[in-house]
Amino acid sequence: MTDSLKTLVAGLLVALMLFMSGSLLAETDPAEDSKAVAERVQDLKKKVIRLNRDLFILEEDLLFPASTQFAVFLSVDAGKFLQLDAVKLKVNGDIVASHLYTERQATALERGGMQRLYIGNLKTGTHEVTAFVEGIGPNNRAYKQAATLAFEKGTDTAALEIRIEDRSSDYQPMVSIVEWE
Numbered sequence: 001m002t003d004s005l006k007t008l009v010a011g012l013l014v015a016l017m018l019f020m021s022g023s024l025l026a027e028t029d030p031a032e033d034s035k036a037v038a039e040r041v042q043d044l045k046k047k048v049i050r051l052n053r054d055l056f057i058l059e060e061d062l063l064f065p066a067s068t069q070f071a072v073f074l075s076v077d078a079g080k081f082l083q084l085d086a087v088k089l090k091v092n093g094d095i096v097a098s099h100l101y102t103e104r105q106a107t108a109l110e111r112g113g114m115q116r117l118y119i120g121n122l123k124t125g126t127h128e129v130t131a132f133v134e135g136i137g138p139n140n141r142a143y144k145q146a147a148t149l150a151f152e153k154g155t156d157t158a159a160l161e162i163r164i165e166d167r168s169s170d171y172q173p174m175v176s177i178v179e180w181e
Contacts, residue, residue, distance in 0.1 A: 068121040069157040072097070072129065076109040077165045082143060082173035083136040084109065084164065089118055090130040096120060117162065122153050131162045133175045149177035 072089055084106045089097040097118040101109070109115060130148045137143030149160065159180040167174040 064119060064121060066157050067155050068123060070118075070120055070122040070153065071116060071157070071159045072118040072131075072162065073159065074109070074115045074117045074162045075113075075164070076106070077163065078110065078173050081138050081166045081171055082133075082164065084133070085135040087117065087134075087162070088132040089162075090132075091118075091120075091122070092127055114161075122158065124153050124155055126150060126152055129160060129177060131175060131177055133162075133164060133173075135173075137173060138171055143173065145173070145175045147175040147177050149179070151179050 070091075074087060076084060078084070084101050086100045087098065088095060099115075099117065105115075128148060128150045130146055132144070132146045135143050147162070151158070151160070161178050161180060163176050163178060165174050165176070
């Protein structure tokens with residue numbers, strides 16, 4: 001979020017808080033009970049939550065416009081032949097993401113979870129994505145494999161998925177990268 005946007009948001013929140021606190025203090029009507037005050041506080045909380053959601057959406061749109069947005073996800077359909085340890089992601093030769101997995105995170109992925117490994121911006125054109133996967137493979141031996149995909153980024157949002165799957169034909173894990181449509 002840019003500094004001017006942060007300053008604007010902070011100013012709006014302060015003004016909203018001052019307005020609400022001033023209107024609460026100005027009311028000295030004895031008929032006004034704590035229930036009405038609690039309702040107003042709840043109302044204020046709802047407004048702040050809505051404002052926060054709107055600001056988050058605005059920030060996402062400013063940082064990652066749909067015409068340049070690019071995301072990479074990771075899924076694991078393995079467990080018998082690979083204990084996932086780490087993943088490294090290169091886009092056009094530059095390392096853009098890397099992650100070391102705890103046992104809990106690897107288990108969550110094996111149970112069907114999906115991780116957003118990277119989100120960023122790419123201009124239209126041809127790009128190359130390479131994923132490096134490390135872990136413990138069959139017979140408790142160190143396992144390293146890479147997969148590469150060259151794809152064409154158009155003007156729409158692009159999303160890729162790194163899939164790690166057990167391959168029972170040769171008792172080895174398999175790493176592939178697929179483009180979502």
